[in-house]
Amino acid sequence: MKYIPNKVEATWQKYWAENQTFAAQNHSDKPKYYVLDMFPYPSGAGLHVGHPLGYIASDIYARFKRHKGFNVLHPQGYDSFGLPAEQYAIQTGQHPDKTTKENIARYREQLDKIGFSFDWSREVRTSNADYYKYTQWIFIQLFNSWYNKTSDKAEDIDTLIAVFEDRGNAEVNAVCDDNIPTFSATEWNNFTSEQQQKILLLYRLTFLAETEVNWCPGLGTVLANDEIVNGVSERGGHPVIRKKMTQWSMRISAYAERLLQGLETIDWTEALKESQRNWIGKSVGATVSFNVIPNVNNVIPSAVEGSKIDVFTTRPDTIFGATFITLAPEHELVSKITTPEQKQEIENYITATAKRSERERMADVKTISGVFTGAYAEHPFTKEPIPIWIGDYVLAGYGTGAVMAVPCGDERDYAFANFFNGQNGMPAIKNIFANVDISKEAFGSKDNVILANSDFLNGLNYKEATKKVIAELEKINHGQGKTNYRLRDAVFSRQRYWGEPFPVFYVNGLPQMISAKHLPIALPEVEKYLPTEDGQPPLGNATVWAWDTKTNQVVSNDLINNQTIHPLELNTMPGWAGSSWYWMRYMDAHNETEFASKEALDYWQNVDLYIGGSEHATGHLLYSRFWNKFLKDKGFAPTEEPFKKLINQGMILGMSAFVYRLEGTNTYISKNKIAEQKVQPIHVDVSFVNSSDELDVEKFKKWREDYANAEFITEESGKYIVGREVEKMSKSKYNVVTPDDICNEYGADTLRLYEMFLGPLEQAKPWNTAGITGVFGFLKKLWRLYFDDNGLIVANNAPSKDSLKSLNKTIKKVNEDIENFSFNTSVSQFMICVNELTSQNCHERAILEPLAVLISPYAPHIAEELWKQLGNAGSISTVDFPGFDPQHLVESSKEYPVSFNGKMRFTIELPLDLTVAQIEEIIMKDERTQKQLEGRTPNKVIIVPGKIINLVG
Numbered sequence: 001m002k003y004i005p006n007k008v009e010a011t012w013q014k015y016w017a018e019n020q021t022f023a024a025q026n027h028s029d030k031p032k033y034y035v036l037d038m039f040p041y042p043s044g045a046g047l048h049v050g051h052p053l054g055y056i057a058s059d060i061y062a063r064f065k066r067h068k069g070f071n072v073l074h075p076q077g078y079d080s081f082g083l084p085a086e087q088y089a090i091q092t093g094q095h096p097d098k099t100t101k102e103n104i105a106r107y108r109e110q111l112d113k114i115g116f117s118f119d120w121s122r123e124v125r126t127s128n129a130d131y132y133k134y135t136q137w138i139f140i141q142l143f144n145s146w147y148n149k150t151s152d153k154a155e156d157i158d159t160l161i162a163v164f165e166d167r168g169n170a171e172v173n174a175v176c177d178d179n180i181p182t183f184s185a186t187e188w189n190n191f192t193s194e195q196q197q198k199i200l201l202l203y204r205l206t207f208l209a210e211t212e213v214n215w216c217p218g219l220g221t222v223l224a225n226d227e228i229v230n231g232v233s234e235r236g237g238h239p240v241i242r243k244k245m246t247q248w249s250m251r252i253s254a255y256a257e258r259l260l261q262g263l264e265t266i267d268w269t270e271a272l273k274e275s276q277r278n279w280i281g282k283s284v285g286a287t288v289s290f291n292v293i294p295n296v297n298n299v300i301p302s303a304v305e306g307s308k309i310d311v312f313t314t315r316p317d318t319i320f321g322a323t324f325i326t327l328a329p330e331h332e333l334v335s336k337i338t339t340p341e342q343k344q345e346i347e348n349y350i351t352a353t354a355k356r357s358e359r360e361r362m363a364d365v366k367t368i369s370g371v372f373t374g375a376y377a378e379h380p381f382t383k384e385p386i387p388i389w390i391g392d393y394v395l396a397g398y399g400t401g402a403v404m405a406v407p408c409g410d411e412r413d414y415a416f417a418n419f420f421n422g423q424n425g426m427p428a429i430k431n432i433f434a435n436v437d438i439s440k441e442a443f444g445s446k447d448n449v450i451l452a453n454s455d456f457l458n459g460l461n462y463k464e465a466t467k468k469v470i471a472e473l474e475k476i477n478h479g480q481g482k483t484n485y486r487l488r489d490a491v492f493s494r495q496r497y498w499g500e501p502f503p504v505f506y507v508n509g510l511p512q513m514i515s516a517k518h519l520p521i522a523l524p525e526v527e528k529y530l531p532t533e534d535g536q537p538p539l540g541n542a543t544v545w546a547w548d549t550k551t552n553q554v555v556s557n558d559l560i561n562n563q564t565i566h567p568l569e570l571n572t573m574p575g576w577a578g579s580s581w582y583w584m585r586y587m588d589a590h591n592e593t594e595f596a597s598k599e600a601l602d603y604w605q606n607v608d609l610y611i612g613g614s615e616h617a618t619g620h621l622l623y624s625r626f627w628n629k630f631l632k633d634k635g636f637a638p639t640e641e642p643f644k645k646l647i648n649q650g651m652i653l654g655m656s657a658f659v660y661r662l663e664g665t666n667t668y669i670s671k672n673k674i675a676e677q678k679v680q681p682i683h684v685d686v687s688f689v690n691s692s693d694e695l696d697v698e699k700f701k702k703w704r705e706d707y708a709n710a711e712f713i714t715e716e717s718g719k720y721i722v723g724r725e726v727e728k729m730s731k732s733k734y735n736v737v738t739p740d741d742i743c744n745e746y747g748a749d750t751l752r753l754y755e756m757f758l759g760p761l762e763q764a765k766p767w768n769t770a771g772i773t774g775v776f777g778f779l780k781k782l783w784r785l786y787f788d789d790n791g792l793i794v795a796n797n798a799p800s801k802d803s804l805k806s807l808n809k810t811i812k813k814v815n816e817d818i819e820n821f822s823f824n825t826s827v828s829q830f831m832i833c834v835n836e837l838t839s840q841n842c843h844e845r846a847i848l849e850p851l852a853v854l855i856s857p858y859a860p861h862i863a864e865e866l867w868k869q870l871g872n873a874g875s876i877s878t879v880d881f882p883g884f885d886p887q888h889l890v891e892s893s894k895e896y897p898v899s900f901n902g903k904m905r906f907t908i909e910l911p912l913d914l915t916v917a918q919i920e921e922i923i924m925k926d927e928r929t930q931k932q933l934e935g936r937t938p939n940k941v942i943i944v945p946g947k948i949i950n951l952v953g
Contacts, residue, residue: 001787001788001789001790001791001792002789003779003780003783003787003862005746005747005748005749005750005779005861005862006743006744006747008747008861008862008864008865009113009115009743009747009748009749009861011865012115012860012861012864012865013112013113013115013861015864015875016117016875017112017120019875020121021117021875021877022072022074022117022118022119022877023119023121024071024072024073024074024075024119024122025071026587026588026599026600026603026604027603028071030069030070030071031069031070031071032070032071032072032073032603032604032605032608033062033065033070033071033072033073033608033609034072034073034074034583034604034605034606034607034608034609035058035061035062035065035072035073035074035607035608035609035611036058036074036075036583036586036607036609036610036611036643037054037055037058037076037610037611037612038054038610038611038612038613038616038620039076039077039078039079039124039579039582040078040079040107041078041079041080041082041084042078042080042100042103042104042106042107043084043103044084044088044099044102044103044106045731045736046103046106046107046110046738047107047110047111047738047739048654048729048736048737048738048739049652049729049737049738049739049742049751049755049767050651050652050653050654050729050767051739052111052114052739052751052755053649053650053651053652053755053761054611054612054613054649055111055114055116055611056114056116056752056755056756057611057647057649057756057761057821057823058074058609058611059074059115059116059117059118059752059857060752060756060818060823060857060858061609061818061821061857062074062117063117063856063857063860063877064818064857064881066117066877066878067853067856067857067877067878067879067880067881068881069880073119073122073586073587073604074116074117074118074119075118075119075122075123075124075586075589076111076116076118076119076120076123077122077123077124077125077126077582077586078100078104078107078123078124078125078126078127079126079575079578079579079582080100080104080125080126080127080128081126081127081132081498081499081500081573081575081577081578082498082499082575083219083221083227083235083496083498083575084235085099085100085103085498086496086497086498086529086538087219087235087236089497089498089529090528090529090530096127096497096498096529097127100127100498104125110738110739110740113739113740113743113748114739114743114748114751114752115748115749115752115860115861117860117877121589122586122589122590123589124582124585124586124589126500126577126578126579126582127498127578129520129522130520130592131578131585132500132520132577132578133519133520134519134581134585134594134595135500135573135577135578135581136500136501136502136503136519136520136521137503137516137519137595138581138595138627138631139206139502139503139573139577140503140513140514140516141630141631141634141636142204142205142206142250142630143157143204143205143206143207143511143513144156144157144158144204144513145157145204145205145630145633145634146159146160146174146175146176146203146204146205147174147175147205147251147254147255148160148173148174149173149174149175150173152258153633154205154254154630154633154634155633156634157200157203157204160172160174160200160203161200164183164185164188164199165185165188165189166185167185168182168183168184168185168186168187168188169182169183169188170182170184174203175251175253175254176202176203177202177203177207177209180199180202183199194508194510197510198510201510201511204251205250205251205254205630206248206249206250206251206492207248207249207251208246208247208248208249208511209246209247209249210244210245210246210247211244211245211246211247211249211397211489211491212242212243212244212330212396212397213242213243213244213245213247213491214227214228214240214241214242214357214358215240215241215242215243215245216233216238216239216240216241217238217239217241218233218236218238218239219233219235219236219238220495220496220530220531220537220538221494221495221496221537222245222247222491222493222494222495223240224491224574224576224619225357225358228240228357230360231355231356231357231360239355240355240357241354241355242330242353242354242355242356242357242358243354244330245493247491247492247493247571248491248492248493248502248571249489249490249491249492249493250489250490250492250626251489252487252488252489252490252622252623252626253485253487253488253489255625255626255629255630256280256282256485256487257282257485258629258640259276259280259487259622259625259626259629260276260277260280260282262625262629262640262641263276263277265640265641266641266643266644266645266646267644267645267646268643268645268646269646269647269648269762272614272617272621272646272648275617275618276617276618276621276622278486279486279487279617279618279622280485280486280487280622281398281485281486281487282483282484282485282486283312283314283483283484283485283486284314284482284483284484285312285313285314285315285316285481285482285483285484286312286313286316286466286469286470286473286479286480286481286482287310287311287312287400287479287480287482288310288311288312288313288316288319288380288404288473288478288479289308289309289310289380289477289478289479290308290309290310290311290325290377290378290379290380290386290404290478291306291307291308291377291378291380292307292308292309292333292337292375292376292377292378292388293376293377293378293385294376307333307336307337309325309327309333309377309388309400309402310400310402311325311399311400311402311403311404312399312400312482312484313403313404315406315466316465316466316469316470316473316479317457317460317462317465317466317468317469318406319379319380319381319404319406319469320381320382320455320457321406321407322379322386322404322405322406323386323405323406323407323417324386324387324388324389324405324417325377325386325387325388325389325402325403325404325405326370326388326389326390326391326393326394326402326403326405326413326416327373327388327389327390327391327394327401327402328390328391328392328394328395328396328401328402329349329350329353329354329390329391329392329396330350330353330396330401331390331396331401331402334346334350334373334390337373337374337375337388338373338374338375339373339374339375341374342371342372342373342374345371346371346373346390349369349370349371349390349392350390353392356392358395358397361392361393361395369391369392370389370390370391370392370393370416371389371390371391372387372388372389373387373388373389373390375387375388376388380473380476380478380479381455381472382455389405389416391416393412393416397488398486398488399484405417456468456472457469487622490623490626491574492573492574492577493571493572493573493574494537494571494572494573494574494575495531495537495538495571496537496538496572497523497526497529497537497538497539497572498523498529498572499572499573499574499575499577500572500573500577500578501521501522501523501524501539501568501569501572501573502521502568502569502571502572502573503519503521504568504569505546505547505549505566505567505568505569506566506567506568506569507562507566508562511569512566514547514552515552518552521554521568522554523572524539524542524544524545524554525542525544526538526539526541526542527541528541529541536570537570537571537572539568539569539570539571539572540570542557543556543557543558544556544557545557545567545568545570546559546560546565546566546567546568547565547566547567547568548564548565549564549565549566550564554568576619576620576623579620579623579624580620580623580624580626580627581595581624581627581628581631583606583607583610583624583642583643584596584601584631584637584642587600587601587603587604588600588601595636601636601637601638602638605638605639606628606638606639606641606642606643606644607642607643607644608644608645609644609645609646609647610643610644610645610646610647611646611647611648611649612646612648612649613648613649613651614648617648621643621646624642624643625641625642628640628641628642647761647762647821648762649761649762650759650760650761650762650763650764650765651728651729651764652729652755652758652764652765652766652767653726653727653728653729653764653765653766653767654686654726654727654728654729654730654733654735654736654737654766654767655686655724655725655726655735655766655767655768656683656686656724656725656726656727656733656734656735657683657684657685657686657688657689657693657695657722657723657724657734657735658671658681658682658683658684658722658723658724658725659681659682659684659695659700659720659722659723660674660679660680660681660682660723661679661680661682662677662678662679663678663679663680665711666706666707666709666710666711667710667711667712667713668710668711668712668713668720669712669713670712670713670714670715670719670720670721671693671721671722671723672715672721673713673714673715681723683732683733683734683735684700684703684722684734685703685734686734686735686736686737687699688700688703689722691770693721693722693724694719694720694721694722695719695720695721695722697712697720726766729767737767737769739751742754742769742772746772746773746775746776747776747779747861748861749779749858749859749860749861749862750772750775750776750779751772752858752859753775753778753779753827753830753858753859754771754772754775756823756824756826756827756858757775757824757827757828758824759824760822760824761821761822761823761824775827778830778831778834779859779862781834781835781838782830782834782855782862783862783866784838785834785837785838785842785843785848785851786843786848786866786869786870787869792869792870793843794843794844794845794848794870795843795844795845796844796845797844798844798846799842799844799846799847800840800842800844801888802836802840803836803837803840803842803844803847804847804885804888805888805889806833806836806837806840806842806847807833807837807847807850807851807882807888808884808885808886808888808889809829809833809889810829810830810832810833810851810854811850811854811882811883811884812884812889813825813826813829814826814829814830814854815881815884817829818857823858826858827858830854830855830858833851837851845870848866848870849867849870849872850882852866852867852870852876853867853876853879853880853881853882854881854882856876856877856879860876860877863876864876864877867879891912892911892912892913893909893910893911893912894909894910894912894946895907895908895909896908896909896910896919896947896948896949897948897949898923898926898928898929898949898950898951899948899949899950899951900932900933900950900951901950901951901952901953902950905928905932906928908922908923908926908949910922912945912946914945916943916945919943919945919949920941920943923941923943923949923951924941929951932951933951936953938951938952938953939952939953940952940953
């Protein structure tokens with residue numbers, strides 16, 4: 001009976017689907033275990049062999065937990081809103097919904113072929129209205145909440161209104177906008193409704209504000225930092241500039257400390273935790289206020305008279321070394337304080353800065369640049385004038401957008417001061433620097449006061465000086481101690497079509513929430529997916545996009561009267577909106593009245609094991625934790641953290657192939673012929689290259705029109721040898737291998753085993769299709785333990801001691817490996833075990849039945865077939881995992897090497913419980929010993945029980 005993987009796998013995939021084998025129950029006496037993959041964005045390219053790596057690992061663990069008696073939830077769905085589908089719609093005119101559904105169908109076909117134990121009955125798609133109905137609902141909850149710093153949690157906005165009505169806002173301890181004017185209860189109650197709404201917007205957890213954003217003109221939308229690479233959009237490579245826009249934002253900053261503290265409670269890698277700590281960026285220090293003063297011409301614009309520049313510093317003890325202030329180019333005071341002489345230079349610099357991403361500006365420590373504003377601030381203690389500059393190494397969104405520059409204590413400040421000191425128009429700075437140590441030797445002198453004229457800090461150490469400065473600043477009302485975070489509020493608006501619509505309409509320019517009972521607010525039809533001619537987002541093209549407050553329906557724009565019918569929000573939500581709560585929807589995917597029932601949430605709690613890429617460390621994972629904590633505050637989520645354990649799988653890399661074109665020609669030279677010639681390497685489709693790196697020249701010439709007349713300089717053998725390089729697997733590099741091809745030729749079980757066999761889960765590893773035949777051979781060898789050409793050959797005889805040892809050794813190893821996520825070493829152990837059983841001619845049921853269960857998480861199709869052929873009913877998927885019996889690994893005898901004067905002459909197997917005297921007696925009587933001694937008596941007999949026997953002399 002021959003092993004035919006395609007036949008076996010099709011049979012069992014059909015069985016699993018028809019019997020809903022992997023459907024989890026929300027009510028079970030078994031302990032629960034929730035295994036989740038970061039769900040995929042369904043691109044038109046489909047899956048390549050790198051994509052399933054994490055899915056295979058999670059599937060092995062999910063299947064293992066079922067064997068261990070757990071009620072396992074292992075769902076799958078699609079992150080189906082996003083920019084790629086919209087860009088494709090712009091290019092082709094096809095509706096994103098159509099192409100997204102086609103892509104999902106392709107993904108589903110591929111995923112099913114690989115044999116994952118997903119509970120497809122719980123599938124979610126973020127672009128389905130029955131899903132984003134609840135994304136809109138969560139947005140409304142955020143809008144109707146504020147963060148109470150006293151209770152350290154989000155609370156309903158009504159509780160804040162009650163405080164305003166009773167006592168005003170003087171005693172409110174909230175996370176909110178800066179510089180909110182203080183008002184009494186009487187004043188609040190006398191405010192108009194519009195005034196009250198504007199004030200509440202300054203406190204809400206989601207709010208409208210003018211924000212610095214990454215604007216991509218080529219895509220017509222705002223981009224998140226992680227959508228930008230080297231200053232251009234990741235999608236399409238378009239330039240990105242910094243621009244101020246009125247956007248919806250979310251106060252993730254309110255949760256900064258809880259996000260930090262929560263990292264101590266979860267089982268994530270230290271590298272991943274450190275990424276989040278750095279992104280949150282907690283700093284303890286002080287704010288310092290500097291008064292803006294008249295410039296050298298004794299002029300101060302009336303618009304800024306009495307203005308202050310607040311800075312945050314982690315080194316308040318260095319305040320006497322502050323010799324200039326640097327503002328972010330986007331700082332609101334820049335345009336107000338710049339003198340006429342500096343105006344043009346300032347404007348030019350701001351324009352240039354807008355073309356650099358925040359990441360570039362943060363990472364650039366070598367190129368320090370800036371422009372003097374012509375304005376000055378007053379040092380709070382010395383009363384000396386301090387020049388005010390702008391510099392792109394300061395970010396508007398971090399801290400206050402201004403820094404107190406201390407050249408002797410900060411490398412960037414030093415580089416800035418050293419570069420500009422004494423340049424044209426800068427005598428004032430030069431004179432101030434004359435009394436300042438800006439030598440590199442002065443850096444980091446924390447334990448000493450580093451400047452002369454340090455007044456009350458003389459003789460104090462770093463900690464004492466810090467406390468003293470803060471106390472003195474508070475005395476003169478020029479600052480206070482403060483904890484700051486780098487984490488900034490998240491921009492939540494996107495100028496796109498293919499995203500969740502906001503459940504928001506506008507009355508006199510102020511946002512109003514649509515009642516939750518009228519959700520979802522579905523995406524309207526539009527004629528085109530580009531921004532409008534006057535620059536509005538794509539939803540500005542919709543003709544039926546207004547809200548009727550009487551009928552509670554979306555109606556024609558022509559009916560807008562700003563009385564009962566009002567315009568709807570034109571922006572859509574970002575890609576991370578739907579992915580920030582999806583794990584909870586899986587718990588109760590078909591609930592039509594709430595995002596998930598309390599019963600389901602209380603049962604599943606949170607995700608026990610989450611597997612996905614490390615690229616989401618500071619995006620999706622932070623936003624998800626934020627939303628989960630918010631929903632916990634509001635009584636909806638049962639736990640503070642969404643993901644207990646998280647593993648980042650490594651990347652499977654492609655083996656790219658290159659041909660080498662002689663510069664300026666259409667001639668291609670073989671790799672070993674290049675020598676000193678100037679060539680241009682060009683990616684070539686790996687399907688044109690065989691395992692010996694030989695190019696199929698005819699296929700290459702037919703590939704593209706410009707290659708049709710190509711000429712080739714080959715090796716002496718007449719073959720063209722390509723170059724090889726390990727790179728990221730990508731369609732653009734033509735090095736993609738699809739799982740379909742592997743499954744069709746070798747079967748899904750071979751693919752699953754091979755991907756695990758490539759190396760540790762967390763590490764990157766190159767793909768080499770040539771290596772897959774060895775794994776396929778192993779599965780055929782496994783099959784032959786159960787079958788010969790005539791059928792099943794499994795016997796009910798008692799197994800041998802050696803076979804029991806091989807089985808139990810494998811049970812122990814595989815159990816430990818799966819628990820430790822060391823899947824590659826399990827595959828090695830399977831191969832060792834099958835080789836041993838083959839050499840032992842083992843066909844006993846007592847060995848082969850548990851062996852089928854052991855390999856089931858890795859190669860489920862063949863395991864199911866073996867289980868059935870052994871005469872068992874139903875699926876193998878919930879059969880108890882074999883128990884390890886240590887007695888079968890206890891050695892009762894030992895094969896000793898017997899040496900004479902250190903040279904081994906023969907071996908002898910002896911029981912391990914013999915005494916040294918008994919061993920010596922047996923050895924001396926052995927005829928082989930007598931032959932070696934030839935009648936002599938040895939001077940010494942050295943015996944180490946269980947190890948060696950050596951006769952000397």
